[in-house]
Amino acid sequence: MSGLPEQPSSPASPTSKKPDDTAFKQQRLPAWHPTYSPPFVIGCFLTIGIAFIPIGAAIIVASDSINELALRYDHLQACPFGARRPELGYACEPLNFTFSVAQTWKAPVFMFYQLDNFYQNHRRYARSKSDLQLSGEDVPSSALEDCAPFTTPGQYSLQDANLTALYSSTVSIDLRSVVYNPCGLIAWSMFNDSFRLTKEDSLSATANSSTVVCDGENFDAIGDVRDPSVRMVCSKRGIAWPSDIGVKYKPLPKDDSVRRRMLTYAGWPSAPANASGAGVFAKRGWYVGEEGHSIPNPLDEDLMVWMRLASLSSFRKLYRKIDTDIVAGTYRVSIKQRVDMRAFSGKKAFILATTSWIGGKNYFLGGLYVASGSVCIILGIAFIVKHMTTPRRVGSL
16 A cells, blocks of 8 residues: 555574474384284184183182181170280280191191281281381381380380380480381281191090191291290291392391380390389380280391282281191180270181192182173184175285
């Protein structure tokens, strides 16, 4: 238009981000694009089915060959904290079960305990430990926050409010300045019921005798037999993972000045014989205020097994390994309870079982293989019928 100034030309457009027109950047490189023809798909289904069904059948047969006995006992006796007797190792009155074995169980035979409705996988529970402490390090209380309320004796005490104890005849220490070793909820809640298995042998109509197969309490923390006069055919060593023994779990520091800052299963070094009040717990290696509740030994394989946390609320953990055959006959298991699970409706059971190449008894896995194989066979047959009645040319829709 006349009289108006000429508009300046628009600036050049920015550089395009479009990839170069090359075979690589435009994804045109030569490639193999398989075409699944009906015979190929049918063959895959039939092959999987033919393979899975025998595998499932083999697993079911192997499960049938496994011998197993399960005895639930938590509901038969209330075992509150105050009912535990010192002469029984701070346990309740033993429960006794008698059972028969019809045929020989081949060694090795394993003793397990099973817990139900116990959530070791809870986030707060699972983190309540110190791996550095378990590996023998001297860890200060400031670095053990995850262990609360079982970091120091002052955080959680059931009975004793006086937390000053004698370390020696002239030195007294406030227990709130020391740390539990090992600390945390996992170590504090360690399962410590005990099992004693005997074989009952009838000698006459009026006299009976029994042969001890395994007394679970007759082992110290490192797996040595406490009383060699009790002849047993079971062992405690080797129940934990090899990667735990001597690698993840190591001895406590030997320095007396370091151990003075800890309350452990061994109690305090140089603690006086006339200890009283909280000093009794410190001397005997007990959780303060919980008479008879021993602090675990980091080298104890029972602790290592317990601290391998279960992913489900129902689980089994290995207790002892019997190294000889369980011959046919009558057996008795005596159970001393120390763990009260009534507060959260938990269940406890004693398990005696053998294993096979699949491990423990597992019908679910075998059934899953058979079911999957059967479905594949059915689908393969259905596709055969479909292909024979209404075939489709490869490449057509």
